[in-house]
Amino acid sequence: MANVLPVLMYRPKRVILFTTPQENYCADNLEKLFKSKKIIVARKDNLNAYDYITFKEVVKKELEKHNDSVWLNVTGGTKLMALAAYEAFVEKNNNIIYCDTEHSKIISLYPQYNLYELEANISINDYLLSYGYEIVETKDTANEQDYLELFHFVQRNNKLGSLSNLFKKVRDRLTVDSMTKPKFTESSSDLVFRFHKNYDNYLLEYGDKTKRTIKIDYRNFKSGDWLEYFVYFSLKENEGLNPIMGVKIINNEGVENEIDVIVMKNYRLFLISCKTGKKDNQFDLYQLETLRNITSGTFGKGIFVTANKHSDKFLHRAKELSINVINIQNNLKIDL
Numbered sequence: 001m002a003n004v005l006p007v008l009m010y011r012p013k014r015v016i017l018f019t020t021p022q023e024n025y026c027a028d029n030l031e032k033l034f035k036s037k038k039i040i041v042a043r044k045d046n047l048n049a050y051d052y053i054t055f056k057e058v059v060k061k062e063l064e065k066h067n068d069s070v071w072l073n074v075t076g077g078t079k080l081m082a083l084a085a086y087e088a089f090v091e092k093n094n095n096i097i098y099c100d101t102e103h104s105k106i107i108s109l110y111p112q113y114n115l116y117e118l119e120a121n122i123s124i125n126d127y128l129l130s131y132g133y134e135i136v137e138t139k140d141t142a143n144e145q146d147y148l149e150l151f152h153f154v155q156r157n158n159k160l161g162s163l164s165n166l167f168k169k170v171r172d173r174l175t176v177d178s179m180t181k182p183k184f185t186e187s188s189s190d191l192v193f194r195f196h197k198n199y200d201n202y203l204l205e206y207g208d209k210t211k212r213t214i215k216i217d218y219r220n221f222k223s224g225d226w227l228e229y230f231v232y233f234s235l236k237e238n239e240g241l242n243p244i245m246g247v248k249i250i251n252n253e254g255v256e257n258e259i260d261v262i263v264m265k266n267y268r269l270f271l272i273s274c275k276t277g278k279k280d281n282q283f284d285l286y287q288l289e290t291l292r293n294i295t296s297g298t299f300g301k302g303i304f305v306t307a308n309k310h311s312d313k314f315l316h317r318a319k320e321l322s323i324n325v326i327n328i329q330n331n332l333k334i335d336l
Helices: 004-010 021-036 050-062 079-093 123-128 145-156 160-177 226-238 284-300 312-320
Strands: 014-018 040-044 071-073 095-100 107-111 114-117 134-135 183-187 192-196 200-204 211-215 244-251 256-265 268-275 301-306 323-327
Touching: 004 021, 004 095, 004 123, 014 021, 021 040, 021 123, 040 323, 050 079, 050 200, 071 079, 071 145, 079 107, 123 134, 123 192, 123 256, 123 284, 145 160, 145 226, 145 284, 160 183, 160 226, 160 323, 183 284, 183 301, 211 268, 226 244, 226 256, 256 284, 268 284, 284 301, 284 323, 312 323
Parallel strands: 014 040, 071 095, 268 301, 301 323
Antiparallel strands: 095 107, 107 114, 134 244, 183 192, 192 200, 200 211, 244 256, 256 268
């Protein structure tokens, strides 16, 4: 992101990438993203990150080709590369900037020191593209208003536990009776929610005195998927957030991965995993950490949303992996 955000903020005509063999894949992704924004991209590949003298000469020769304004983003590369490029730009009296992603600032280092607010126009698709991934599928939210009203009711009346318990009962019932009983009704213990199965049609009825009914595609709402919907619509309530639910992504080699919910805030990508089933499964944490790493690097964040109470051992492992665990039984709000 330190390479991407300044380019999307200043929108230069041309970007020159100085690349080592180890970072060719990263450069390929950046080139693809920048070209999609109609920016010309030039490459200087196969450079030695630790050959200070040669690298400085390469940068100086490149500067000699350009009479217009050329800026250096000194954020990336090894320390030796950054120092060599910095010296080359100072000798030619060119501007040098540093991207502080942690505090959303652009720091002007030369010729004068200044701080600027980071103001880049970047989408979730742009973010993923910079790491070599594209979105190929998302979950349908055509009946969005129905779900919004349902979860408003849940939050206002503190009924998330009741809804969670109902779907656990429905899951068990479908496992046992799916073939023998094409029709059945299951209710929550407080009778606030009622689930109706009529062959392949599924309805959820809810309310105290006044009952409301929504039609559910149970293929997308089965088992613990209700929690995915809850997280998605909770995030939709936050101004400026545009989450995506049920995301399937694919990389340049055709490898697919799935993420329950993705949202971006303050130029940081949040990957959210929602689980209601087996608790204390550390594989879920490692899977989330792997997805975070390959799709958003060190700047991304992993959030594990659960309807279970987890052990101290599980929570300690999550902390080691810098994954924030949110138990929605205790906290109906998803804080990023």
